[in-house]
Amino acid sequence: MNIGVLALQGDVREHLSALAESDVLARPIRRPEELADVEALVIPGGESTAISNLAVSFGLLDPIRKRIADGMPVYGSCAGMIMLATTVLDGRPDQESFQGIEMTVRRNAFGRQVNSFEAAVAIDDISGGDFHAVFIRAPWVEEVGDDVRVLGRVKDGPAAGRIVAVRQGNLLATAFHPELAGDLRVHRYFVEMVRQAA
């Protein structure tokens, strides 16, 4: 199986290790030629404005948009979720996205005071109990289109009920970082999505 991790900025290494532990030897992607060699892509957490800028300068914005439109499976965590959204609130005016998931996300939504926190999230489709989800200056999803399935919401605390995991067809996004939490269930779920798409 040939999965790439978009390696322009962010926690690329952590996704590569989470995939390796899920028995997939993934590779970093920085150039359009490398993208052409993979059947699926992970967009890491990091800073969506930086990923957007670098995607434009590395000539990856349009090729990734096209692959997504053609059905390539993609998983985005945090900044990666923002990069998959059709509409971004509180983004920089020139910020671009790869599009794909019909949703409105709000950047840094959980508030400036709470830069990072942990909360329980239950994910439909994934058994084994709640995720101990790590959020770092995370977005949340404010609106979803008809074809988007809400897979997970924050269970408790001030942000209870907020949508933090979604899927639309072959596209998966979480506002939290399973790659930092040592819980491989989201990566394994994505690997299974890739297997089924193949």
Ligand SMILES: NC(=O)CC[C@H](N)C(=O)O
């Ligand atoms: N941990 C993260 O990926 C943070 C996302 C970041 N706040 C952004 O807007 O891109």
